[in-house]
Amino acid sequence: MPLELQWPPLSPIRTGWRGRCPRCGMGHLFQGFLTLRPQCEVCELDYSFADPADGPAFFIMMFGCLPSMLFAVWLQTAYQPALWIHLFTSLPLLLVTCLLPLRPVKGWLVNSQYFHKAQEGSIDRDWQGKKATKHPHVLRTDAPEMPGEER
Ligand SMILES: [Zn+2]
Numbered sequence: 001m002p003l004e005l006q007w008p009p010l011s012p013i014r015t016g017w018r019g020r021c022p023r024c025g026m027g028h029l030f031q032g033f034l035t036l037r038p039q040c041e042v043c044e045l046d047y048s049f050a051d052p053a054d055g056p057a058f059f060i061m062m063f064g065c066l067p068s069m070l071f072a073v074w075l076q077t078a079y080q081p082a083l084w085i086h087l088f089t090s091l092p093l094l095l096v097t098c099l100l101p102l103r104p105v106k107g108w109l110v111n112s113q114y115f116h117k118a119q120e121g122s123i124d125r126d127w128q129g130k131k132a133t134k135h136p137h138v139l140r141t142d143a144p145e146m147p148g149e150e151r
């Protein structure tokens with residue numbers, strides 16, 4: 001049975017934000033706060049494909065930390081409060097906007113990676129060869145280099 005029929009595609013937003021497996025939607029994606037499990041405990045999907053790198057941190061910085069820091073700067077410049085005021089306003093706001101969305105955003109990015117079959121870029125030599133035979137005007141990557149020619 002084809003994989004698409006056995007496991008119909010699930011929305012990466014719905015499964016990722018809940019920290020669920022991108023294939024079955026039932027198993028857990030995380031063990032602990034941000035550590036990914038080695039595989040799904042329900043469908044045994046290997047999570048080794050998952051590499052969101054700095055993606056979650058970038059989104060959280062841009063849409064969570066930066067507005068919170070701007071609020072802290074605005075509060076300080078507009079009212080010049082004592083520093084302990086920031087302990088009860090800016091610091092909790094910063095923690096809430098930076099820590100709470102980290103896990104759902106990481107789940108969303110990992111599940112989007114699975115959904116879109118995203119992976120590190122590579123050169124498909126077979127495809128390049130077929131393209132070169134169909135379209136001889138396209139430069140072949142495996143063609144011998146002419147003297148004085150630069151690639
Ligand atoms: Zn699963």
